[in-house]
Amino acid sequence: MARYTVHGRTQQECQDALDDLLAAMPVTVILRPTHSLGGSWIARATQQAPDQTVRGLAVR
DSSP, X not given: OEEEEEEESSHHHHHHXXXXXXXXXXXXXXXXXXXXXXXXXXEEEEEOOOTTEETTEEOO
């Protein structure tokens, strides 16, 4: 499973980065843009491995 975190100075900048990620690859959003303690905004997404491969090995 791949995990992605996008950052932005504002909520809109973070949402734009998340939208770009969603347009680029099939991911599932697990955390919508949220204000972090450091003052920036973050969002997270994951991507499942294809059904026929697990860490590069074929599933039988």
